[in-house]
Structure formats: C-alpha cells, structure tokens
Amino acid sequence: MSPLQRSVYWRLALVFFFLSFLFFLDVFAAAVVVVSCRRVNGTMAPTAGGGQSRLGESSESGKRDSVCDWTDWLPYGQTLYMVGLLLGSLVGGAISDRYGKRTVLLVCVYVHAACGLVPAVLPQPFLYLAVRCLTGVCCCCVNICSFSLAVEWTLPAARLWASAFLPFCFSLGTMGGAPLAWLSSTWTQLHLSLALPQLVCLPLYLSLPESPRWLLLRKRTKVLERYECNSPEDKHCLELLLWSDLQKDSEPQKEEPPGGHAPSDIIIHLKHPTVLLRLFIMSYLSAASALTYFGICMNIGSFGVGVYSAQFFSGLSEAPCLLVPLVRLGRRPISMLALFLSGAACFLSLLLSRCNADPVLVMSLALLGKLCILGALFISTLYSIELFPTVVRQRCASLVNLSFRLGCLVNSLVPSTPNGAISLAAMVVYSSGPMVGCGLCLLLPETSGVPLPDSVEDCERQPRPRPPNMAALWRARKLMSRKPETLPSETEDTHTHTHTH
Template sequence: MYMAGMLLGSLVGGVLADRYGKRPVLLVCLSVQAACGLVPAVLPQPFVFLAVRCLTGVCCSCITNCSFSLAVEWTAPSARLWPPVFLGFCFSLGTMGGALLAWLSPSWTQLHLSLALPQFICLPLYRSIPESPSWLVLMGRMDVLYLYCNRSEADKQCVDLLVGSNSLEKTKVPAAPKEQPPNDLPLRHPTILLRLTIMSYLGAVTALTYFGICMNIGSFGVNVYSAQFFSGLSEAPCLLVPLVRLDRRPMSMLTLFLSGTACFLSLLLSRYQCDAMLVMSGALVGKFCILVTIFVLALYSIELFPTVVRQRCVSAINLCFRLGCLFSTLFPGNPEGTISLAAMLIYSSGPIIGCGLCLLLPETSGTPLPNSMEDCHKPPQHPLERTRKLQSQPPAAVATGECKRTHNSCQPV
C-alpha cells in the first residue's frame, strides 16, 4: 500500500506542483505526513493503517519531488550537485537511525509516535521555504520575487543569479498571477520525448536495482537490524560525490557500469554460497553506486527539461521509478543467502544497458536551467570552457593597438 501510494503521488504530484507551485504542495504534504504518523498509534485498526500507509506514500512522493526540485532551483549552476547529495546523506542518516529506533522500540505503536512527534515540532520551520524562482517567473509572480529581493542584498544577488536581472527589470510593476496551466505542446516534441524515454528507463532500472538489494538485505545471512544499519552506512559516503570532478553524463555512465558489475559479482558469489559478509559487502557497493546514480539522475532530469514542463517530466520519471520499486518485489531472496538467476541478470544488465543510453543525452553540467524549447536546442557550453576560451585568446584591442589610439587615459605616464 505504501508503494502504491508512492506511485499515485508520482501521478498527481507533478501536475499539482506545476499548477499551484512546489511550496504549497510541499507544505500540505509535510503536514499530512506528520498526521499520518500519529493516526495509527491512536486508531490501531487494520484498514485504517493500510489507508494511512497509502496516503503516507503519496505525501512522501510529493515531498521528494518538490524538495529536490526546490533545492536544485535555488542553487547556483556550479553547485547543483550538492543539494541532492546532501539530501541523500540525510536519508542515509535516517536509515541508520530508523534501524536503531526500531531495535529500541518495544512496539510498533511507540515506533510510530517516535517518528511522528518530531515532524510536528518541525512544521513551523517549513514555512520559511521559498517558492521556485523559475516557476514564479513563468507564472508572472514578480511580486513574490520582489519580496525575496527586498529581504537583503544577498538575497537580491541570489535571485539575480538564478533568474537573471533582466527578468526582474522587464516587469517594473508586479504582474497578476496567471491562472492558465502550462502548455502541453512541449511534451510532444521529439527531443523531449527522447530524453523522457531514456530517463524513464534509467529511473525504472535504478529503482529495481536499489530496492531489490534493500529488500533482500536480510537474505545475506546477517542480522536484519545490523544489515539495515550497514545498508544506511554504505550510503553515507555519497556526501563526497560532488568532490569528484565529473560532469553529469560521465558520472552517470561510470556509476551505472560499476553498479552493474558489483551486483553481478555479489549475486554470483551468493549463488555459490560464499561468505555472507563478502556477499553483502559486494551488494552494498553496488547499492552505493546505484544510489549515486539516482542522485545524479535526479539532478540530470531537472536540468534536461524546460521549466514549462519540468515538474511533469520529473513526475513521469518518478512514476517509472516507482514502477521499478513495485517490480523489485517479484524477485525475493532466500534466507540461505541465494538470489534467483533472473534477479542476477536484471540487476547487472539493466544498469549496463542504461550506461550506453546515456550517450544519447546532452551534457548539462554548469549550464542554466532551460525555460523553453529554444533553450533545450542551444548547444551546451560549460562556463569553465567559455572562460578558458576567452583566456586563451589575447584581447583584440590590445593586439591591434586600438586601446592606445582611442583611450588617451590608457597612455603610460
């Protein structure tokens, strides 16, 4: 029911965020999720629990999409990889803390209470989350952007960097909000369809591999609480990913290939009943590599699509991701530590095929977020490459002596 709720949230979350904004959807889902954690402890009825779990999945899906998008859109192009990686690092901390909390809780009722109460305490802090600057420009909500700019000089510089000072200067009077939904024509464009197809496949494959290992973590012959703790610990090094000087496409290809290789070796060792810790270590290496891929693809999917359809495309990719989550339940492991041959082939071959499909995607590292189809067709040029090109060429004015003839103030004393 929880996975079904995640699937439902992928269907409706993007449409709601494109129409009403990411901030309102995020705040509503955070409030509902906090209430969903409290209801089962108060009303311990089976059908109520199933309904609450489904609603929790819907909220979690919307929270993940909106939080990742807002964090990326409020970050400079040169540092966009840090928000998803930092959020993933917090997710690993939650995984380790969840294993410890489940081990300490005497009943599932107290476990729900210990998870729900901190969310209610943090609800007032979430009101300070700003709206997406790109969405505000698209919908003509310049009054909100002016409000952000008037807070401080640093906020004004941040808004100018993200949306461009020209966008603020064009509209001196705050424009009325546009009630019409974004146009659906860009979704039918061949470029958008190709990118959406590839990213949807990668989303399904990464989810299938990641959750396949997560749900089979108890099939390696290790204590389930210890296995869950080490599963979260294996994801903690993802915080170092932005230090790797690789762009989006080569990083995705490298991690997909390493994940497929590690999964194949680990599952091969499990089939021949090798040491349990060795098998689990290999699987966690593959899980870490596929997790890095998920972080990069979460950022990649935001940068590939224009603002007018970005959230719907991201939601469609997340929909395929959730389908991969559901499909991973068809390959359960055995308590003896063996996994089926079909799972071994899918977990290893899927990422490697996705590695080849990444060659059809453009590079988006360090480039501004596209706002229209015209921006998607511009040849990508990394800002560092543009800077090196300018530095490698001597200034024309100095080379021709034009500065000396036209500006007398440049004459040496």
C-alpha cells in the same frame, strides 16, 4: 550562500531526515508487534539476530496491544505504501506546477506527520492501510517538490551538491530512526516516537521560500521583490539564479492565464522529439536503477544482526554518496561511471553468492553496488530536472518518478530459485539494466553549469554529444602512421621558411 539559500537547505534537510522514519515503518512495526504480542504468553521473543528480546516478560508485566488481533494485515502495509508512491508520481508534478512547489510541499509534510500519529491513536486495520497509502502519496510529492526546490535555489555550478545532500539526510534519518524504534516496546510507543519529532518541527517549515523561477514564470514579481529586500546577499543570489531570464531579449510573450500554461502548449512541448527522447531515456534509467537497488536490498542476505542494526548499517552504507560531487566530472560521465560500476559489482556479488564465496567479499561487492546505484539515482534525479523545460519540468519529473515506482513493483516479479538463491534471470536483470543505461547516457546532452531550460529552444541549445567524424579520424590516423621523411608538405614549409629568412 545567501540567507534564503540556507533557509531552503536546512529545512529540506529536516524534511528528508524525518521522511525516512515512516519509509521503513513497516519493518519496525513487524518486529515490535511480534515481540509485544508474544509477551502476553510469558515467552521469550527471539530477535532477528538469534538472541532473546529485552521485552520477553510475563503477561502480568504489560498490557496486550490491540494490534495483536489483526497482525495478518501488517504485511499489506508495505504494499499499500508502494501503491501510494505510485499514485504520488501521477499527481505530484502536475499539482506542484499549478499551485507551486512550496505550497504542495508544506501540505504534504503536514499530512505526512499526521499520518504517523493516527495509527497510535486509532490502531484499526483498514485505517492503518489507508494511512500507509496516503503516507506514500505524501512521501512521493515531497520528493518531487524538494529536489526541484533545492536545485532551483542552487547556482548551476553547485547543483550536484543539492541533489546529493538530500539523500545524505535521508540516510542519516535511517540511522536515527533505528534507535528510536529499538527503544519502543509497543505499537503506540513506536508510532509516537517516530511521529512526535516531526510534529514538533512543523512550524519551522512555514518560512520556506518558493522557487524563484516558478515565481518569475507566474509573474509574481512582488514576492521576488520581497525576497530581494531580505538582504543584499539574497538580491545578488536571485540575480545570479535568474540571469538568463533577466537578460533575454526575446519577443514579449503573452501573459499566462491564472491556471498556468494552456493544455495545448503543454502537449506540444511533451510531443517534441527532443523531450520524448530524454523522457524515454530517463524513465528507463529510473526503472533499471529501482530494479537493481531493491534487488540488492532484498537479496543481499542476512548478516547475522537484528533488524534495527541492519537498518542502521544500511543507512551508513549510503552516506558516502555525499562525496560524489567531489568528482569533477559532468552529469553524463558520472552517471555512466556509477551505472557501470553498479552493474559490474552487482553481477560479481550475485555470482559469488551462488558459488558460496567468502561472505565478507560478497557483502562488500553488494554494498558497493548499492552505493553506486544510489549515486546514479540522485544524479538522474538532478539530470531529470536539468533536461526538461520549465513548462513541463514537473510533469516530466513525475513521469520519471512513475517509472521508478513501476520498477519497484516489477522487482517483486523477478524469479528466484526454490532454495532461495538468486536465479540466473535475476542476475541478468540486475546487472544488464545499468549497463544498457550506461550506453543510453551517450544520447543525452551535458547539463553541468548550464542554465535550466525554460523552453524547447533552450533544450536545443544545450551542448549535444557529437558522434566522431570517422572520415576525419581515418585521415588523421593515416597521417600519423606516415614517416616524418615522407611528409613533403612539412619539408617544403621548412625550406620556404628558410629561404624567406
């Protein structure tokens, strides 16, 4: 890897490591507030694992948290966070196309870190809910820009590693945030422990480079020349990344306006049948994956451990996704395999849970389904970047991300039985969604090792799946079913060959 590539990867790794801290903040906040508020009554606060908390002290040993006066507002924090993720899906792609992925990423990372600090300084209910919504917007924009930036700085043969590496860092952050939250005894300590590490690392992100393809499309050649002068390895890397653009013999295109492509050009690209078909399929895959993933997470049941241990092992179960790129298959086969295994494992796990089967077997199948659907999610994220032309790539990625967020919200509407068990309707939704998506993947082209498309014409040139020629297959089957002695052509060819000699 060149120095600029390493600079992109390790900085984005830090971003995703800290991104998980505030993603699960509401889970930690509820546990910490319950314990700290019960402490003032001199009672022992029970933990999620059934034991007594280490914080069960008398009222004289600590100061009452002001959050105890508005604990009823805390459950709305996660709802507002999901709304923020939805809003970020609407605006993240458009503003990154206009102002650049690096600029939007830096702004959102700085705001995200500040959002973790504000509730510690000003613990007010309305301010907390507004900050959670803003945190969700920043988190979604960071996701959109980071994946695109990592993929566009990666050679075609290794793109899958870039999209697998970022979720792996997020899983590490899930495991790292749980001990920090466990060591926090009050509301203020919780937010400070999760926000201060992000604030310390903020200066490291300033040297993050911009996407070379975005710079080339915006005719910012001076920045590209500065990147090339950084080192010979960087120059060679940029030549490899942009070889399809540097070797084009196409007609000279008219220069872009400062604001980017004209709205009419963008609409024409979005209305193209190829783009619409791919957008529909990827949107469905994202929504179905969100339904299955969060359905497994919320209905997997209790494993008899505390909330902090549960979060740690939840992150640990997702870490093996880093090994998915070792599977030497294309984007489409891996997606189909992951979706099929997720649907099958989810169905078996939920079915066995209703039959009161061995909890170890149920948990193993559920974690397998969660692992597979997470693999399908990051592959679909990479797939979404590779399927759409550069002109509308971020907008299409935002729409696909919007479908994912809608799937998260719809998941709360999936019915359950009165006794808390998973209903038959939920079983059908969680298992059939990935199965249908597995079939839709057959309509997508294979993008592994293919340069990123810059226009609809480039999308048309991508390898397309061809339906089998049934007539040719039938003729081949009849030919293979005939006995060797009944093949006159073969006998004649043999006699002719002998006579010639």
